[in-house]
Amino acid sequence: MIRPLRGANALLTGGSQGLGPLMARQLAEAGVNLAISARSADKLEAVAQSLRDTGARVIVVPADVTVGTDRVRLLTQTERVLGPIDILINNAGMENNGRYQDKSPAEITQLVDLNVTAPMLLTRAALPAMLERRRGHIVNLGSLAGKLGLPWGSVYGGTKAAIIAWSQALSIELEGSGVSVSVVSPGYVSDTGMFAVHGRKAHPILGESKPEAVARAVVRVLETGAPEIVVNPTPFGPLQALHALAPGLIRWGMNALGINRFIRETYVKPR
Numbered sequence: 001m002i003r004p005l006r007g008a009n010a011l012l013t014g015g016s017q018g019l020g021p022l023m024a025r026q027l028a029e030a031g032v033n034l035a036i037s038a039r040s041a042d043k044l045e046a047v048a049q050s051l052r053d054t055g056a057r058v059i060v061v062p063a064d065v066t067v068g069t070d071r072v073r074l075l076t077q078t079e080r081v082l083g084p085i086d087i088l089i090n091n092a093g094m095e096n097n098g099r100y101q102d103k104s105p106a107e108i109t110q111l112v113d114l115n116v117t118a119p120m121l122l123t124r125a126a127l128p129a130m131l132e133r134r135r136g137h138i139v140n141l142g143s144l145a146g147k148l149g150l151p152w153g154s155v156y157g158g159t160k161a162a163i164i165a166w167s168q169a170l171s172i173e174l175e176g177s178g179v180s181v182s183v184v185s186p187g188y189v190s191d192t193g194m195f196a197v198h199g200r201k202a203h204p205i206l207g208e209s210k211p212e213a214v215a216r217a218v219v220r221v222l223e224t225g226a227p228e229i230v231v232n233p234t235p236f237g238p239l240q241a242l243h244a245l246a247p248g249l250i251r252w253g254m255n256a257l258g259i260n261r262f263i264r265e266t267y268v269k270p271r
């Protein structure tokens with residue numbers, strides 16, 4: 001938990017498109033100084049320009065978070081310009097859905113590198129300074145795909161399950177240290193981001209959230225210190241409890257209610 005948020009310094013990865021710019025806006029409106037990062041420098045500059053009306057201090061640090069030297073530069077440049085990092089938001093991520101057997105080893109490795117290894121190592125590098133100051137908050141982006149295995153997204157779901165378990169464990173491990181860890185897990189998100197690019201409406205049983213709701217959840221975990229928030233229009237807890245009690249029933253339901261067909265039509269190209 002970071003109180004007050006106004007005047008805190010945050011590093012946000014994945015700031016160039018999708019959900020990142022909306023997180024940046026809500027953080028900037030809350031008075032947070034921001035370093036926004038991604039690989040596309042031009043898109044980052046445009047996001048920074050769009051935030052000028054908030055009056056927040058926004059710097060742009062282009063970096064590929066899967067590259068070790070880029071991660072070091074990202075942290076040192078942010079600290080040099082803004083000062084100590086209070087908040088790290090590990091938002092950069094990608095999906096590469098489709099038939100598992102069609103994915104090359106390089107594609108699988110790339111997904112794990114970006115969605116799992118990069119946030120773990122960026123956090124590992126940022127943590128000592130936060131612990132030293134007894135002040136910090138790490139926010140990781142999970143996904144409902146990491147809480148319930150969905151077909152044709154097995155590697156993505158696996159990476160997000162790893163992020164959720166790692167976040168839960170680290171949050172407990174760091175209790176009392178002054179550093180909090182939270183994971184925000186959205187379901188399908190409309191209008192912008194990795195699901196919206198497919199141009200489909202989510203299956204009605206799963207529903208879809210507005211991207212602003214995900215950004216609001218990020219601000220909320222910072223303000224409250226909540227270790228975990230699920231962002232979904234329909235309650236996900238009962239479904240997860242039912243899955244734990246009767247996984248066969250959920251498997252049957254996913255098929256009978258057309259959820260599997262919806263996912264296949266979204267992500268699997270006909271041969």
Ligand SMILES: NC(=O)c1ccc[n+]([C@@H]2O[C@H](COP(=O)([O-])OP(=O)(O)OC[C@H]3O[C@@H](n4cnc5c(N)ncnc54)[C@H](OP(=O)(O)O)[C@@H]3O)[C@@H](O)[C@H]2O)c1
Pocket residue numbers: 013014015016017018019020037038039040041043063064065066090091092093094114141142143144185186187188189190192193194195196
């Ligand atoms: N949108 C959804 O429906 C949804 C649902 C659940 C969870 N999530 C999670 O929310 C987060 C944001 O998703 P999104 O929908 O906003 O995705 P997105 O629109 O695809 O944006 C991904 C962001 O990550 C950056 N990125 C990709 N590879 C990178 C790399 N190697 N190094 C640094 N930055 C990199 C991209 O910028 P560059 O290409 O410029 O590098 C971009 O800013 C992800 O972690 C995702 O898993 C999204």
